[in-house]
Structure formats: structure tokens, C-alpha cells
Amino acid sequence: MKTITSPLLTQVLIIAHHEIGVVETPPGSNSGPVVNQYLNSVKLKPGAPWCAAFVYWCFEQASTRLNRINPLPRSGSCLYHWRKTKGSRITAAEAIGNPSLIEPGCVFIINLGKGKGHMGIVVSVQDGCIHTIEGNTNTSHSANGIGVFALERKIGSITGGFIKYC
Numbered sequence: 001m002k003t004i005t006s007p008l009l010t011q012v013l014i015i016a017h018h019e020i021g022v023v024e025t026p027p028g029s030n031s032g033p034v035v036n037q038y039l040n041s042v043k044l045k046p047g048a049p050w051c052a053a054f055v056y057w058c059f060e061q062a063s064t065r066l067n068r069i070n071p072l073p074r075s076g077s078c079l080y081h082w083r084k085t086k087g088s089r090i091t092a093a094e095a096i097g098n099p100s101l102i103e104p105g106c107v108f109i110i111n112l113g114k115g116k117g118h119m120g121i122v123v124s125v126q127d128g129c130i131h132t133i134e135g136n137t138n139t140s141h142s143a144n145g146i147g148v149f150a151l152e153r154k155i156g157s158i159t160g161g162f163i164k165y166c
Contacts, residue, residue: 006166008071009105011062016121016133016148019058023147030136030144038135042076049144051118052076054135055107058121059165071165072107078117082109082160090162099125099155102162108132108153109160110143117160118143120151129154 004010025032030039031046038053039046041060053076063070073084082089090101106122108130120134129152138145141153 016058019148027146044076051136078119087163087165107163111160
């Protein structure tokens with residue numbers, strides 16, 4: 001397993017781990033006291049899909065702790081994030097061909113088609129799978145779930161790609 005060398009990514013993963021178990025109130029509302037904080041970080045109102053807001057919020061908290069600028073584009077859209085990132089993109093094909101390119105702290109993007117997507121944070125890579133922390137999901141890997149969960153996904157299921165930040 002790769003060691004994290006970036007102070008930013010170390011903090012992002014610590015923060016994301018602390019959020020595991022946050023759930024919407026009521027379930028299925030895309031809302032709730034903590035979920036609304038995630039949404040507010042990207043200037044979205046309660047009720048909007050929030051996986052991208054969760055990722056942005058984690059990086060924003062980590063950046064604030066380290067007194068630096070958040071490197072992520074401020075957006076609640078996964079596909080906008082992919083298009084506007086200044087991070088290093090790893091395409092889905094590159095990741096499948098060489099899983100060692102994926103590192104803890106990478107952001108993954110799933111393109112669901114019709115302008116929709118899902119994203120989360122990679123915790124580790126092992127045996128063709130990524131272990132993740134994701135917002136707005138559930139134990140069935142939904143892209144519109146009820147909370148923050150630690151999940152496992154096959155690398156081949158990531159249809160958009162991965163983004164490395166420092």
C-alpha cells in the first residue's frame with residue numbers, strides 16, 4: 001500500500017474518515033445539518049445532489065488547516081470538476097492499465113451519462129479495487145444515497161477517471 005506524502009492529502013483523508021456515518025435528515029432528502037454544510041461550501045441549497053460538495057468540503061477543511069488555497073474547483077458537479085480541474089488527470093483506461101497510478105487521496109469520477117456523475121476520495125488501492133470514502137451514497141454504491149460511507153469499488157467501474165492533487 002502506498003504511503004501518503006502530501007500534507008494536504010493526509011488531512012483530507014483524516015477529515016473524510018471523521019465524516020463516515022453522516023446521514024441525511026430525513027433520509028433521501030439530500031439535506032440535513034451536516035449535509036447542508038457540504039452543499040453550502042459549493043453554494044448549493046439543501047436538496048441538491050452532494051457527492052461533489054462533500055469532496056470539495058473535505059479539501060476545503062484540509063486546506064484551511066494548512067493555511068493554503070483549496071486546489072479543487074468549487075462546484076457541486078462531478079463532470080464540471082473533471083473538466084475544470086488543475087490537478088493531474090488519470091483516465092479510466094490509464095488506471096485500468098496501470099493501477100499504481102492511483103494513490104490515496106485521489107479523487108475518482110464516475111460518468112453516469114446525460115450530464116450526471118458521482119465522485120469520492122480514494123483511501124487505498126488493492127487487488128484491482130479502490131477503497132473509498134464517498135458522500136451521497138449507500139452500501140449499494142448509489143450515486144444518490146443517504147450518507148457518507150466507506151466503500152470498495154472495482155477500478156474498472158470508474159468510468160470517468162481519477163484526479164491527483166498535491
